[in-house]
Amino acid sequence: MNMDVTAPPTAALGMRRDCLAEHHQALARQLDDSELHWWRQAQEQLARQPDANTASLLSGQCKRHLRDRALPDSHWNLIQLARALLLAQVLEQSSEGGQLSLLRQLFLWGDDQEKIAVLKAFDWLDSQGHCVELALQAGRTSNSQVFAALALDTPYPSRHYPERAFHQLVLKALGMGLDVRRLTGLSQRxxxxxxxxxxxxxxxxxxxxxxxxxxxxxxxxxxxxxxxxxxxxxxxxxxxxxxxxxxxxxx
Structure with a gap:
């Protein structure tokens, strides 16, 4: 468990490549021909212009070009996953020293739905726990959907939060009436x-x-x-x- 919640902004995130590959495959299986055409174009555009502005633009376009629906055997819906994978792509193409600051920038730019996509992806975007400070800031939200994306169905808090922060997460989840059965790693903590x-x-x-x-x-x-x-x-x-x-x- 990483107890350092003030990771330097130049720290590499240590993205989980196996998880990314699985999620790319899961998304592609759910897209129809029209959606798949746009998705490939979006990836190509981001490859040509791998910067925050392009990633933010394409994230906003997801809801116009993709039909949102729940993904089978998953806690994701399609647009959330597409946004998270676009974020992962721009992070992969940026320098390792700039990944954390870029992630912070895109998180702060995002609306609540885009923030949800980022928070749900933390565990496979950041295997080293360098985003804990950002996660703690995000956890101050009063929006129960945003907080649930951070707290539920993800091992990120249990893997990386200091003890006090994890306890606060549990108590806030209870106070918001969330289903803490979905709080991964609770029994281990x-x-x-x-x-x-x-x-x-x-x-x-x-x-x-x-x-x-x-x-x-x-x-x-x-x-x-x-x-x-x-x-x-x-x-x-x-x-x-x-x-x-x-x-x-x-x-």
Missing amino acids: HSLTLNQLALDLLEEQLAAHRAVSVGLPLAIAFDRLSPEQRQRLTALDQQQRLPPEWRAHLN
Whole structure:
């Protein structure tokens, strides 16, 4: 796990070539003749002019030339994937020392849908975790769709986030009502500290008479509760404040 969240702007991203090849093949299989013709033209144009302006222009054109639909056996839709692959192409053609600054520039230029495509692609664009600082900035969004692209169905946060940042990601996902079953690597990040934060959130929601987050038990390692943490849950149960479905975890 890369604990350095201030990677130098000249750091090479270390793109996952195998993932890129698989995604290119998956996209091509879904395109009809007209879409495939435009897609090839777009790739050729970007090869001739591999810069931020061209990549941004072609990203905006995707929604005019491609019919959006969910891709089978995937958490991507077609336009998201096309945008991510155009981004990957311009990054591949740029100098390794300029990749991180170019990615930041294109992310900041993008609208919410383009930001979603970038965030979903972080794991195969950046195997070294150099984009953690950008990811943390993106995670401050109040847009649940943008945040979900960063938090769900991707191993990037679990692989690269420092402990505190990962805990904040989990708590925000719970607060937004996202399905934390899709938060990759959550069980590997279980800890006494995360237990404590989850129990604090539980008591906060109970005190405010709010519904307890459905996925909150998934943030807790019940087999690793400290004696004090187990006593907190037992006391809530005895006060008949603990949600009934939680009681099985106390046995």
